[in-house]
Amino acid sequence: MANKDLNIYVLVKQVPDTRSKAGVNPDGTIDRAKAGKMLNPFDAYAMQAALSAKRMGGPGSKVTAVSMGPPPAIDILYQALEHGVDKTCLLSDRKLAASDTLATSYALAKTLEYLFKSDGKPDLVFCGLQTTDGDTAQVGPEICERLDLTQVTYVEGFEIKDNLIHARKIIEGGAMEVEAKLPALMTIANSYNKLEFKTFRGAKFVQGLKRNEQLQKEYVKIIDLATVEADDMLCGLAGSPTIVSATWKIGTVGGNCTMHQGKSVEDMVTEVFETENSVIKELSKV
Amino acid sequence: MATVEKELAKNTTKQKGPITYDLVLIGASPANLTLAHRLCDLMALKPEMHLSVAILEKSEEFGGHIVSGAVVNKKIFDKAFPNHIEDGMPIESICEESSFALLGRKKKFDVPSAITRALLPDFCKEGYYVLTLSNVVAWMAETLQAKAATVPNLDIDMYNGFPATEIRYENDKISAVKVSNTGVDLEDYVHGDLFCFADKGFLSKDIIKKFELADNPQIWSVGVKETWRLRSDAPYLKGKVWHTLGFPTLDGTLGGGFVYGLDHNRVTIGQVISLDSKNPNIHPQKQLQELKKHPWLQNILRDGELLHYGAAVLPEGGPASLPKAFQVDGALLMGDALGLLDVKALAGVDKAMESGYIGAEVVFESFSKRDFSKEQLSKYQKKLLASPFMDKYKANRYFRQAFIKNPDLLEKYLPIFVDGFDKGGFLWGGLKAFLANPIGLTVQTFSALIHLNAPNEINDEVRYMPGYEHIDPNFTKEMIARNQSDEKYQKTTIYSREDAVFYAQTKYEVHPEHIDEFSAETCLKCIKTYEAKGLDVPCVSDCTAEVHRLDIRDGGVKVHGMSLENCVQCRTCELICPEQNLRVNAAYSAGGPNFKGL
Numbered sequence: 006m007a008n009k010d011l012n013i014y015v016l017v018k019q020v021p022d023t024r025s026k027a028g029v030n031p032d033g034t035i036d037r038a039k040a041g042k043m044l045n046p047f048d049a050y051a052m053q054a055a056l057s058a059k060r061m062g063g064p065g066s067k068v069t070a071v072s073m074g075p076p077p078a079i080d081i082l083y084q085a086l087e088h089g090v091d092k093t094c095l096l097s098d099r100k101l102a103a104s105d106t107l108a109t110s111y112a113l114a115k116t117l118e119y120l121f122k123s124d125g126k127p128d129l130v131f132c133g134l135q136t137t138d139g140d141t142a143q144v145g146p147e148i149c150e151r152l153d154l155t156q157v158t159y160v161e162g163f164e165i166k167d168n169l170i171h172a173r174k175i176i177e178g179g180a181m182e183v184e185a186k187l188p189a190l191m192t193i194a195n196s197y198n199k200l201e202f203k204t205f206r207g208a209k210f211v212q213g214l215k216r217n218e219q220l221q222k223e224y225v226k227i228i229d230l231a232t233v234e235a236d237d238m239l240c241g242l243a244g245s246p247t248i249v250s251a252t253w254k255i256g257t258v259g260g261n262c263t264m265h266q267g268k269s270v271e272d273m274v275t276e277v278f279e280t281e282n283s284v285i286k287e288l289s290k291v
Numbered sequence: 292m293a294t295v296e297k298e299l300a301k302n303t304t305k306q307k308g309p310i311t312y313d314l315v316l317i318g319a320s321p322a323n324l325t326l327a328h329r330l331c332d333l334m335a336l337k338p339e340m341h342l343s344v345a346i347l348e349k350s351e352e353f354g355g356h357i358v359s360g361a362v363v364n365k366k367i368f369d370k371a372f373p374n375h376i377e378d379g380m381p382i383e384s385i386c387e388e389s390s391f392a393l394l395g396r397k398k399k400f401d402v403p404s405a406i407t408r409a410l411l412p413d414f415c416k417e418g419y420y421v422l423t424l425s426n427v428v429a430w431m432a433e434t435l436q437a438k439a440a441t442v443p444n445l446d447i448d449m450y451n452g453f454p455a456t457e458i459r460y461e462n463d464k465i466s467a468v469k470v471s472n473t474g475v476d477l478e479d480y481v482h483g484d485l486f487c488f489a490d491k492g493f494l495s496k497d498i499i500k501k502f503e504l505a506d507n508p509q510i511w512s513v514g515v516k517e518t519w520r521l522r523s524d525a526p527y528l529k530g531k532v533w534h535t536l537g538f539p540t541l542d543g544t545l546g547g548g549f550v551y552g553l554d555h556n557r558v559t560i561g562q563v564i565s566l567d568s569k570n571p572n573i574h575p576q577k578q579l580q581e582l583k584k585h586p587w588l589q590n591i592l593r594d595g596e597l598l599h600y601g602a603a604v605l606p607e608g609g610p611a612s613l614p615k616a617f618q619v620d621g622a623l624l625m626g627d628a629l630g631l632l633d634v635k636a637l638a639g640v641d642k643a644m645e646s647g648y649i650g651a652e653v654v655f656e657s658f659s660k661r662d663f664s665k666e667q668l669s670k671y672q673k674k675l676l677a678s679p680f681m682d683k684y685k686a687n688r689y690f691r692q693a694f695i696k697n698p699d700l701l702e703k704y705l706p707i708f709v710d711g712f713d714k715g716g717f718l719w720g721g722l723k724a725f726l727a728n729p730i731g732l733t734v735q736t737f738s739a740l741i742h743l744n745a746p747n748e749i750n751d752e753v754r755y756m757p758g759y760e761h762i763d764p765n766f767t768k769e770m771i772a773r774n775q776s777d778e779k780y781q782k783t784t785i786y787s788r789e790d791a792v793f794y795a796q797t798k799y800e801v802h803p804e805h806i807d808e809f810s811a812e813t814c815l816k817c818i819k820t821y822e823a824k825g826l827d828v829p830c831v832s833d834c835t836a837e838v839h840r841l842d843i844r845d846g847g848v849k850v851h852g853m854s855l856e857n858c859v860q861c862r863t864c865e866l867i868c869p870e871q872n873l874r875v876n877a878a879y880s881a882g883g884p885n886f887k888g889l
Contacts, residue, residue: 202879202880204473205310205450205479208448209345212448213448266793268783268786272782275783
């Protein structure tokens with residue numbers, strides 16, 4: 006039996022670029038305005054999983070990428086379209102600032118419910134394992150509980166046969182093969198396939214989109230909390246039971262680290278020896 | 292067909308059918324970006340006409356695969372980018388002092404400027420811009436996007452990470468180019484009415500071959516280059532330009548170095564070596580290291596920091612290698628695809644940009660008339676050849692012939708001169724070379740000078756052989772001149788080839804497969820030939836980036852292997868392969884080096 010058309014959602018987040026230098030606020034948090042931005046590397050695997058699932062489904066399968074964040078997060082939705090995602094949606098609202106995982110999962114679950122009404126019920130929802138800025142790995146499972154979907158976490162490979170998921174998930178010390186019914190939410194581990202290069206047609210489409218406001222509205226839907234009928238008190242700071250009581254510097258980790266790179270081994274060894282306070286120098290004295 | 296449609300429906304639900312543009316520019320080079328800029332101006336004057344343009348660039352970032360000197364004639368920027376200063380074009384410096392230097396193994400002799408001015412006026416670069424061309428190209432791409440947004444009847448789509456790797460013809464007219472390798476035909480080909488090729492021969496060579504446009508083969512040279520940040524008390528070099536002859540290219544090959552002072556206490560150093568050499572083992576990257584061991588450069592580089600390394604090939608043939616036609620039905624050739632480098636003056640960027648500027652006018656006219664026949668497009672060739680930017684290029688057409696006809700100058704007399712120069716100075720070197728063969732040297736020098744400064748047609752047809760045909764497996768001369776200076780060089784200024792590649796920042800996300808080896812048998816034969824003579828195989832020795840290697844199999848058989856993840860896509864191996872058994876293609880998925888800053 007061939008698979009039916011799959012309605013797929015993938016959740017993506019914009020995070021500070023790990024390659025750029027971000028400033029640190031006096032309270033120890035990242036100065037997000039200053040940092041360069043990128044697609045959360047874990048979400049790239051989720052996006053690849055969503056695009057692979059689309060190929061497994063019937064010819065009418067489609068992928069919708071959903072994100073939550075300030076307006077510049079639209080860039081990662083353009084990126085998703087370049088890679089072949091069909092539609093995107095951004096939940097953007099000032100009231101969302103300072104959300105913890107509970108508030109985030111509430112807002113995103115409400116967004117998904119809203120989209121299910123307009124774009125159809127889900128067969129699959131994909132999330133990255135975690136983000137590189139929050140590192141909690143909680144939002145995906147929380148959303149899943151709120152939406153009452155089948156949950157498969159830490160997935161590093163999967164197939165859809167006869168409308169059933171056959172997935173391989175990582176467990177401590179090994180892997181586990183599971184079978185799950187649709188609709189399901191899967192969090193994708195970073196041992197899954199790397200995100201393929203953007204498609205030419207996708208890149209063409211996005212460049213045309215940027216010139217056409219009408220099309221932009223259709224393919225990059227920007228909505229706020231009122232649209233998704235979310236309770237403000239459950240969002241943002243108000244909806245976040247997590248309290249950061251204090252952050253402090255725990256000192257410099259690892260002491261002075263000098264990187265020696267790009268030279269011949271011989272030159273690098275000489276360099277290490279010549280470095281002042283070199284451990285080797287100290288040791289050689291002993 | 293049904294499966295293709297099904298596949299397509301699975302892959303995208305957006306616009307179906309073939310991917311089509313009016314105009315497709317292959318390579319975001321100075322030529323094509325100048326063309327696009329000029330086209331913006333022209334289209335703004337004709338709002339009723341609409342054009343869609345795609346610019347295909349194989350590197351991840353615009354400018355990422357551009358490596359050049361570059362000292363460029365300011366006039367072309369005044370013409371093509373009249374507001375380039377206000378628009379913030381990155382200029383490293385303006386040349387204030389330009390010297391031509393003869394290098395011995397230890398000594399350096401700056402030819403007095405009066406003599407340079409009289410004999411080699413093309414090397415006087417005062418007033419020229421010293422540029423980091425990769426940055427300039429990035430600037431051109433960025434300003435183009437802003438400019439195109441103000442012209443509503445012109446849609447310019449810019450594709451970084453999409454090379455053109457294959458040409459598709461329909462009744463001998465170019466109809467599409469392949470840009471990706473998904474396996475779905477409709478997704479992989481970009482169709483167009485008109486194509487402009489400004490690549491370094493990756494694809495344009497196929498057009499030249501198919502339509503038999505070349506009477507004379509193109510001859511190439513390889514340039515290797517490094518950019519350094521100098522120590523704070525290093526000599527102040529901004530605005531200074533040197534071109535050098537002599538050490539370390541003393542194997543009879545035409546070659547020379549350059550040192551350009553950049554902004555922010557940086558300097559760029561390079562060596563350009565012709566590939567029509569008898570020497571099977573040129574070792575371009577090693578030659579650059581030898582150049583850097585010269586006491587003059589050691590004084591500059593000591594305690595400095597290497598920032599970037601890169602390599603590229605340069606078309607040196609000049610007018611003699613120009614294709615018979617610069618256009619075919621549905622396509623124009625520009626810049627390096629034509630070979631617009633004036634090797635005597637070491638200047639090509641201005642002519643490449645001029646080809647784009649003129650190309651834009653012809654492209655605009657062709658779209659106005661909807662006529663893309665070679666007859667209509669031939670206006671491009673006429674206009675370009677009549678351009679004042681081409682005057683010197685045409686006048687210097689016998690430069691390569693001067694050394695081909697008089698090979699002893701480089702093979703015999705230059706090494707003798709350099710030896711004498713190191714021992715007893717410039718005049719002593721000259722005298723020794725003269726005494727070696729008074730008549731021979733005089734005759735050959737005289738003949739070379741006639742060729743070099745030929746105002747009129749010499750009754751002497753220029754004939755080239757492709758580089759690989761010159762290679763002599765029985766070559767016995769010193770492969771690379773070694774520095775014999777008493778002063779020791781600083782070891783940290785010298786980089787092995789495998790270490791240098793780190794500074795070319797090569798990155799291939801997808802496993803690279805972009806170099807074709809046609810026959811393993813042929814490679815085996817070639818390896819045997821050179822191993823028997825105690826030489827390295829040319830592709831192994833002359834690779835600029837540690838790609839080609841010999842693997843020892845069971846039984847001690849040596850086979851050709853490639854570490855493609857190191858490749859900087861310079862195409863040297865393809866050009867010097869004695870058996871013509873290699874082909875370098877552009878890599879998919881933005882794979883390759885990052886030359887930003889070179």
